[in-house]
Amino acid sequence: MRTPLFVVACLLVGAAIFGAAIGLGNDYIFFAGYVVLQYVVLSTAWNILGGYCGYVNFGSAAFFALGAYSTVAIYKLIGDNELPHVVPIPALMLIGGLVSGVVGLGMGYLTLRMRGAFFAIATLALAVVLETLVVNWDFVGGSRGAYILRPENVPVIGNYVRYLFLVMLVLAVAALAIARLIEHSRLGYGFATIRDDELAAEASGVPTLRLKLIATTISGALMGMAGAPFPYYISYLQPDSTFGLDYAVNSIAMPLIGGTTSWIGPLVGAVLLGSLQQIVTVTISSAVNLLIVGFLLVAFVIVAPNGIIGLIHTYLQRKPEDFVGRRRHIEADAPGTVP
Amino acid sequence: MFSLDLLINAIVSGILIGGFYAAVTSGISLSFGILDIVNIAHPGFVILGSYVAYILNISFGLDPILTAIVMTPAFFVLGAGIYQIYYVSFEKRGQESLRGLAFFFGLLFITEVTLVLYFGVDYRYVEASYIGPTWHFGYVDVPLRILVPCLVSLLLITVLQLILSRTFIGRAIMAVAQDQQALRLMAVDPIRIKRIAFGISIATAALAGAFLIIIQPVEPSVGRQYIGRVFAICVLGGMGSLPGTVIAAMLVGVVESLTSTFYGPSWAPAVSFGFLLLALAVRPAGLLGR
Amino acid sequence: MSAADVGAATNLLEVQNLGKRFGGFVALENIALSVPAGERLGLIGPNGSGKSTLVNCICGTLRNEQGSVRFAGQPLDGLPAHQRTRLGLARSFQLPRPFVSLNLVDNIRIPLLYTVEARGTRYAKADVETRCHDLLREVGLEGKARHLPRDLTQVEMRKLELARAMASEPKLLIADEAMAGLTHSEIEEILALLVRLNEHGVTVILIEHIMRAVMSFSRRLVVLVSGRKMADGRPDEVMRDPEVERAYLGQ
Numbered sequence: 037m038r039t040p041l042f043v044v045a046c047l048l049v050g051a052a053i054f055g056a057a058i059g060l061g062n063d064y065i066f067f068a069g070y071v072v073l074q075y076v077v078l079s080t081a082w083n084i085l086g087g088y089c090g091y092v093n094f095g096s097a098a099f100f101a102l103g104a105y106s107t108v109a110i111y112k113l114i115g116d117n118e119l120p121h122v123v124p125i126p127a128l129m130l131i132g133g134l135v136s137g138v139v140g141l142g143m144g145y146l147t148l149r150m151r152g153a154f155f156a157i158a159t160l161a162l163a164v165v166l167e168t169l170v171v172n173w174d175f176v177g178g179s180r181g182a183y184i185l186r187p188e189n190v191p192v193i194g195n196y197v198r199y200l201f202l203v204m205l206v207l208a209v210a211a212l213a214i215a216r217l218i219e220h221s222r223l224g225y226g227f228a229t230i231r232d233d234e235l236a237a238e239a240s241g242v243p244t245l246r247l248k249l250i251a252t253t254i255s256g257a258l259m260g261m262a263g264a265p266f267p268y269y270i271s272y273l274q275p276d277s278t279f280g281l282d283y284a285v286n287s288i289a290m291p292l293i294g295g296t297t298s299w300i301g302p303l304v305g306a307v308l309l310g311s312l313q314q315i316v317t318v319t320i321s322s323a324v325n326l327l328i329v330g331f332l333l334v335a336f337v338i339v340a341p342n343g344i345i346g347l348i349h350t351y352l353q354r355k356p357e358d359f360v361g362r363r364r365h366i367e368a369d370a371p372g373t374v375p
Numbered sequence: 376m377f378s379l380d381l382l383i384n385a386i387v388s389g390i391l392i393g394g395f396y397a398a399v400t401s402g403i404s405l406s407f408g409i410l411d412i413v414n415i416a417h418p419g420f421v422i423l424g425s426y427v428a429y430i431l432n433i434s435f436g437l438d439p440i441l442t443a444i445v446m447t448p449a450f451f452v453l454g455a456g457i458y459q460i461y462y463v464s465f466e467k468r469g470q471e472s473l474r475g476l477a478f479f480f481g482l483l484f485i486t487e488v489t490l491v492l493y494f495g496v497d498y499r500y501v502e503a504s505y506i507g508p509t510w511h512f513g514y515v516d517v518p519l520r521i522l523v524p525c526l527v528s529l530l531l532i533t534v535l536q537l538i539l540s541r542t543f544i545g546r547a548i549m550a551v552a553q554d555q556q557a558l559r560l561m562a563v564d565p566i567r568i569k570r571i572a573f574g575i576s577i578a579t580a581a582l583a584g585a586f587l588i589i590i591q592p593v594e595p596s597v598g599r600q601y602i603g604r605v606f607a608i609c610v611l612g613g614m615g616s617l618p619g620t621v622i623a624a625m626l627v628g629v630v631e632s633l634t635s636t637f638y639g640p641s642w643a644p645a646v647s648f649g650f651l652l653l654a655l656a657v658r659p660a661g662l663l664g665r
Numbered sequence: 666m667s668a669a670d671v672g673a674a675t676n677l678l679e680v681q682n683l684g685k686r687f688g689g690f691v692a693l694e695n696i697a698l699s700v701p702a703g704e705r706l707g708l709i710g711p712n713g714s715g716k717s718t719l720v721n722c723i724c725g726t727l728r729n730e731q732g733s734v735r736f737a738g739q740p741l742d743g744l745p746a747h748q749r750t751r752l753g754l755a756r757s758f759q760l761p762r763p764f765v766s767l768n769l770v771d772n773i774r775i776p777l778l779y780t781v782e783a784r785g786t787r788y789a790k791a792d793v794e795t796r797c798h799d800l801l802r803e804v805g806l807e808g809k810a811r812h813l814p815r816d817l818t819q820v821e822m823r824k825l826e827l828a829r830a831m832a833s834e835p836k837l838l839i840a841d842e843a844m845a846g847l848t849h850s851e852i853e854e855i856l857a858l859l860v861r862l863n864e865h866g867v868t869v870i871l872i873e874h875i876m877r878a879v880m881s882f883s884r885r886l887v888v889l890v891s892g893r894k895m896a897d898g899r900p901d902e903v904m905r906d907p908e909v910e911r912a913y914l915g916q
Contacts, residue, residue: 094415157413157415157651161648162648171641225771226775232766233762238746238747240775240779241750292473323492334481337474337481
């Protein structure tokens with residue numbers, strides 16, 4: 037299926053979802069749905085660097101927060117109520133994406149010459165350093181946080197939350213389309229070689245550093261775009277929750293649980309895990325929520341390394357190459373098999 | 376304002392805290408520096424150790440350091456068990472770079488959240504005779520609650536170093552990092568050696584945890600601050616050299632202390648993590664074969 | 666320009682005074698090698714003599730501290746491995762390093778996509794596919810085209826290694842112990858393949874322990890012992906050299 041067709045199909049599905057949500061009448065659907073869609077973007081973005089290239093980024097929260105704080109900075113610069121009229125959300129997203137993309141590029145340049153394990157730790161360090169910088173930057177509120185006033189209404193759609201939901205829906209479609217496009221392109225092959233054997237990739241002519249930088253930039257930019265509308269969603273932005281490790285663990289857990297080899301995995305992981313978390317947070321507690329994520333992550337990583345997609349393959353007993361996507365990262369399914 | 380006694384005190388407390396940091400990092404020196412396992416959950420086990428010391432302290436009034444020593448076998452077994460799972464699930468399949476990391480990340484979360492669910496987010500502290508008093512040397516203040524853990528930490532490091540250099544197991548551990556094949560030829564199972572080493576690594580966490588809760592009140596998310604610290608110290612200290620770890624730990628401790636004293640504590644997290652970035656950028660180890 | 670300069674200018678590969686250390690261990694010392702285009706060079710030496718290290722330094726996988734490498738007149742110092750491959754330098758790895766999550770066709774496709782196309786040649790999609798299958802057929806792996814590397818035997822993986830190196834359409838191919846473990850007829854097959862390549866203009870450096878193969882293939886033989894070049898000349902002359910006998914064969 038060619039990309040434009042895919043995008044149209046997704047948008048149609050998205051429109052259907054939007055319509056159904058309106059039909060249900062309860063605005064909470066939009067609140068919860070926004071978070072799930074946000075995670076679709078974050079997981080898909082993480083997977084471009086993590087699943088496709090094999091480089092684990094623990095600092096997803098930092099890119100997300102940078103997007104959010106770019107919005108806050110512009111908000112403070114232009115002044116309260118004028119903002120949505122002067123700089124609409126899609127523009128904020130582009131700005132947030134640009135900021136995070138540039139930081140992603142910079143981070144990549146600093147860290148991508150390191151072996152995988154060192155890279156992962158470096159991303160964690162970078163996230164904390166960025167958080168500390170933001171916490172100490174009083175212009176955006178520092179540790180006190182920042183209040184963002186939401187405008188009352190938006191033309192056509194009405195309710196502002198519905199508007200945010202719609203914007204995130206479009207971003208999610210864009211993220212999925214980008215991931216899918218990469219997968220089926222020469223870039224996707226290059227990423228796979230980086231994941232499998234960087235030395236051999238270089239010897240085969242793959243410019244590994246350049247590709248890795250592309251991956252970190254795209255990944256960071258998408259995460260920043262997901263973060264840009266967040267201040268409007270949450271109204272009160274605090275650094276420690278915005279930079280929270282919860283974003284890091286979710287953006288890692290969702291692709292690993294869904295399946296890292298194709299764009300479907302992060303989607304499945306985000307929708308399932310995201311919805312589960314919304315339900316658990318409301319019915320039980322947010323701490324139990326994180327416990328569940330932790331357990332699921334550990335369980336899947338041990339028992340089902342190819343994620344839910346991998347389990348479906350095994351269940352259907354097809355040869356993995358025949359299924360969606362061209363490249364599978366095949367694990368030995370039973371423990372004790374030596375590669 | 377710059378004053379000499381503020382400076383001296385900052386340096387002294389930095390060195391003392393550094394001694395403790397070395398104990399926390401010693402586990403990572405073993406698991407990461409020598410065995411090449413990125414156990415990002417290590418601080419979680421340290422906090423677990425703190426809570427164990429806490430429970431035994433308030434229930435039975437036992438001295439935290441003594442309880443920690445008693446608990447080391449249990450933590451050793453825990454560590455050995457975790458390594459076995461890690462080996463079978465990841466190392467054997469060559470998956471340690473992505474899924475192995477995610478595994479430990481998940482463990483970190485599980486330990487932290489379990490503690491939150493069980494104990495809540497209130498700070499917990501222990502009682503012991505050496506926690507209150509402070510010795511004064513002129514204008515230098517040395518709180519015993521930091522001095523004692525520091526000294527015992529250095530003792531722990533010394534014991535570890537002796538184990539690694541003088542005992543058969545210790546030298547096997549050093550060897551397994553370099554040449555597993557040679558070990559096999561000597562009829563020593565490298566996997567068993569690594570299991571023991573990882574067990575020791577987690578056992579040190581029990582002790583480090585006790586030291587921590589003596590030095591400061593603890594709540595479950597305190598562990599996160601230590602992730603950057605321990606890896607920074609390990610890399611700066613030469614990845615597995617225990618003497619190097621001590622020096623690096625004291626260096627980090629002093630710089631953190633100075634930053635906190637003169638710039639305020641809100642900048643402190645950036646210090647250790649910033650050190651980590653510096654250490655990673657400067658160390659050539661880990662680059663693709665060059 | 667002196668005669669030496671002229672010679673250097675026309676050699677495809679020119680290695681001068683190459684040195685490589687690992688900490689205190691000297692892996693290579695003062696290696697000089699001139700390989701004219703079209704040569705069939707054999708490189709032999711005991712295990713640990715530095716043959717693979719030399720290959721790694723030439724190809725950019727390792728950085729040599731001393732000396733220089735020139736390829737087609739161009740200095741390679743500082744160039745990353747992928748750029749050297751794009752210039753026309755290809756190698757197979759001694760221990761096969763296939764792309765484990767890609768099937769064989771895709772393994773071969775990578776050099777086509779990233780080396781050949783990077784040079785400006787654009788293949789139509791169907792042609793790429795055909796090229797991949799052709800290369801697999803040349804090494805006898807077409808039957809397993811859709812398989813993953815984990816389904817291959819050790820020997821088949823070596824053939825894949827070679828095919829992948831060939832896929833980058835190199836000017837110089839370094840085959841690092843590609844024949845270990847092959848049967849007599851398989852060795853003949855690979856030798857024939859390398860000869861065909863050479864006849865099409867590819868310079869080949871063959872690193873091998875199988876003396877029969879090296880002697881029959883090489884027009885020139887270089888002997889490496891303990892990181893130093895011990896001999897360099899016609900195969901029959903080199904093998905008669907008493908020093909070579911003592912240092913290499915006598916062990």
